Amino acid sequence: xQKLFNKFKNRNEPRTATIQPGGESFEVPKNRTLxxxxxxxxxxxxxxxxxxxxxxxxxxxxEGEVRPLRDFSYTLTRAEISDGYILACQSMLKxxxxxxxESRGELATQxxxxxxANITSTGMLTHDxxxxxxxxxxxxxxxxxxxxxxxxxxxLEGFARHRSYSFSCAPEVGGSSDLSFHIRRVSGGxxxxxxxxxxxxxxxxxxxxxxxxxxxxxxxxxxxCIAGGSGMAxxxxxxxxxxxxxxxxxxxxxxxxxxxxxxxxxEEMQALAKQCPTTLQFIPILSEEPEGSSWTGxxxxxxxxxxxxxxxxxxxxxxxxxxxxxxxxxxxxxxLECNQVPTDHIHYDKFLDSRQLEIES
Amino acid sequence: MSSAIAGxxxxxxxxxxxxxxxxxxxxxxPVVGYLLGGGIYHWITVxxxxxxxxxxxxxGTDDTNHDEADEGALQEKLFYRMMLWVTLPASVAVTIFGHxxxxxxxxxxxxxxxxxxxxxxxxxxxxTTAHELCHHTQPVDxxxxxxxxTPIFMCDFHIYHNFMHHIHxxxxxxPGTARYGEKIYPFLINSIVRKTRMAWQIEKKRMADNxxxxxxxxxxxxxxxxxxxxxxGLLVALFGLWSIPICFVQYxxxxxxxxxxxxxxHYGLGRKQLPDGSYEKIRPNHAxxxxxxxxxxxxxxxxxxxxxxxxxxxxxxxxxxxxxxxxLPQGYLTMIPIAFIPSLWRKQMHPVVEAYYDKGEVIPYxxxxxxxxxxxxxxxxGWGQTLPD
Ligand code: FES
Numbered sequence: 159x160q161k162l163f164n165k166f167k168n169r170n171e172p173r174t175a176t177i178q179p180g181g182e183s184f185e186v187p188k189n190r191t192l193x194x195x196x197x198x199x200x201x202x203x204x205x206x207x208x209x210x211x212x213x214x215x216x217x218x219x220x221e222g223e224v225r226p227l228r229d230f231s232y233t234l235t236r237a238e239i240s241d242g243y244i245l246a247c248q249s250m251l252k253x254x255x256x257x258x259x260e261s262r263g264e265l266a267t268q269x270x271x272x273x274x275a276n277i278t279s280t281g282m283l284t285h286d287x288x289x290x291x292x293x294x295x296x297x298x299x300x301x302x303x304x305x306x307x308x309x310x311x312x313x314l315e316g317f318a319r320h321r322s323y324s325f326s327c328a329p330e331v332g333g334s335s336d337l338s339f340h341i342r343r344v345s346g347g348x349x350x351x352x353x354x355x356x357x358x359x360x361x362x363x364x365x366x367x368x369x370x371x372x373x374x375x376x377x378x379x380x381x382x383c384i385a386g387g388s389g390m391a392x393x394x395x396x397x398x399x400x401x402x403x404x405x406x407x408x409x410x411x412x413x414x415x416x417x418x419x420x421x422x423x424x425e426e427m428q429a430l431a432k433q434c435p436t437t438l439q440f441i442p443i444l445s446e447e448p449e450g451s452s453w454t455g456x457x458x459x460x461x462x463x464x465x466x467x468x469x470x471x472x473x474x475x476x477x478x479x480x481x482x483x484x485x486x487x488x489x490x491x492x493x494l495e496c497n498q499v500p501t502d503h504i505h506y507d508k509f510l511d512s513r514q515l516e517i518e519s
Numbered sequence: 520m521s522s523a524i525a526g527x528x529x530x531x532x533x534x535x536x537x538x539x540x541x542x543x544x545x546x547x548x549p550v551v552g553y554l555l556g557g558g559i560y561h562w563i564t565v566x567x568x569x570x571x572x573x574x575x576x577x578x579g580t581d582d583t584n585h586d587e588a589d590e591g592a593l594q595e596k597l598f599y600r601m602m603l604w605v606t607l608p609a610s611v612a613v614t615i616f617g618h619x620x621x622x623x624x625x626x627x628x629x630x631x632x633x634x635x636x637x638x639x640x641x642x643x644x645x646x647t648t649a650h651e652l653c654h655h656t657q658p659v660d661x662x663x664x665x666x667x668x669t670p671i672f673m674c675d676f677h678i679y680h681n682f683m684h685h686i687h688x689x690x691x692x693x694p695g696t697a698r699y700g701e702k703i704y705p706f707l708i709n710s711i712v713r714k715t716r717m718a719w720q721i722e723k724k725r726m727a728d729n730x731x732x733x734x735x736x737x738x739x740x741x742x743x744x745x746x747x748x749x750x751x752g753l754l755v756a757l758f759g760l761w762s763i764p765i766c767f768v769q770y771x772x773x774x775x776x777x778x779x780x781x782x783x784x785h786y787g788l789g790r791k792q793l794p795d796g797s798y799e800k801i802r803p804n805h806a807x808x809x810x811x812x813x814x815x816x817x818x819x820x821x822x823x824x825x826x827x828x829x830x831x832x833x834x835x836x837x838x839x840x841x842x843x844x845x846x847l848p849q850g851y852l853t854m855i856p857i858a859f860i861p862s863l864w865r866k867q868m869h870p871v872v873e874a875y876y877d878k879g880e881v882i883p884y885x886x887x888x889x890x891x892x893x894x895x896x897x898x899x900x901g902w903g904q905t906l907p908d
Binding site for chain 1 (some may be wrong): 554598654655656657658661681682685721725728729776791792793797800824830831832899900
């Protein structure tokens, strides 16, 4: 009876929520969601829609229990839910809770700005990927893994063509004025046709950046990178930076391409491997290389190599970074899930769009 | 969310002050027509709507944005929620009254048509209050929203709208976003069919994610079907089989209304694609704004659409007119009929859309070959495909 009475009494008492890392604590009145209470207290909590549809307020429940106002599974994946993720905007507390906010441990990123970029050189990396090097009007500070928007300003009125490309090199301390990007030719597309049509050295572009939150998270765990096509660029930048920081974590990098003519940056990767104090294994995998060709490396799909034997470490404890065509990412995510890689250790852009639902467009 | 706010800062827009009174009035009008003796009075709602359409451009816009200091208090005020709640008894009562009148009394053909239209308009415009409720955080509000959707058989909208439209608007994934040059009629059919299908897919996927079979009582679509079937069953039990075609008209009109609304709201606007093939976050630039007073009143301020999309959690009373948002040339009540005449629509809308494209804030989202060369050049190659470069 006393127990029941206590339970009843406790129902009306405010709960306490604690946010990690940092240990900030605040009271959550019984009729407020976790996010509302955090906002009430002026606590900086990531959010966007506030109605349980965008996933921005995702956090990990470390202790305690919550009652969802709207089923989390509309927005979170099954793996995320089983790993203890909740949506703060849809959570009523059943008692005191401790939640972890990943973004608190992340680096603060520079706000994006506009720059003028002069093309200093261009060069073919493969038959359809070009490296474009530019010089900016002033140094830009970014984090390896981020991207920028490039606008072609060729003087024609209304001709504002832009595409987003990842920085393909690690940034320099204090900002970089010399940048390079990997740009894949899309046949029939006016933007890349313009670039590929003739030598554009000396032309001026407009650059807007940095953008994105794809970067290496601090930890000791082994790293598995998976990239395909021009997804090479951000991974290369991340690994260059990691190597420069004398990273002590084992790294395996699976790079998927169609055939030998689609491979690039092989020398750079070898140089990086040498530079790394620990093991950096770079494994190119070709999916459409003709049988009997001179290729002696791995064949098949990248996903076939996501296993402990191929990567050389236990997948459960590793951190993964993926960049490439969504089909590849989706397939890789599935394999990672089967291998019980915790979702909070899988990094790619959080906004999945069509990939969240198998919907024909 | 920091956003430049257009309009005058004032206590509250007129529309926010009248809250759902216009909807409640529409719900009462069919009864008023009957009490006035029927006949031509059964057309009362149609006449009122025509009059409103006529005065809408004359009255003009009300760009008042509430004082930001009042926002917290306005947002929490129970009054605004209660004004939404009372639309539930209104929609149930007018539907029952309507079915009774249409099936149990003898009306002339003209009376039947007039009254049926009045009834349909009454419950149809209530879809906008149900829409508002389906966005609320409080489960009780969402439940009431579903119940307001029930007499018009539109519960599935709740799922599609929250988990598809609000996430994917202004991208090719969303069937509720119209392309520049897209004709209204195929758009309506396609969007109506695909929205329901998507609601199914979303629930099906959620069931699978939760390790449950599709046909499970926690599948909201199944609950909605049961709820709507029970409602239909009740009407048939009370008023006989003629209730079925009446329900069908009640079903169709609000769908068309909201689908035309969709057609206007994002016409031709596309979001930028990021390197991984996903789309940038939705910004006020990705929805057409309108603050024409009369239109706004009938649509529960949903025509302040850019704020609604950028800040989904904002209730209707504090939606703002946004500086960066593109503006429709006329109010909803004018643009909706215009949308049905493609040549007129193009004449009214295309210059405005193109002028907005010139600002370079959005990707032109268009039918193949519909764009003038200059704007076609603004579409990044491969835009709209999930594969990145
Ligand atoms: S803020 Fe969008 S899901 Fe919580």
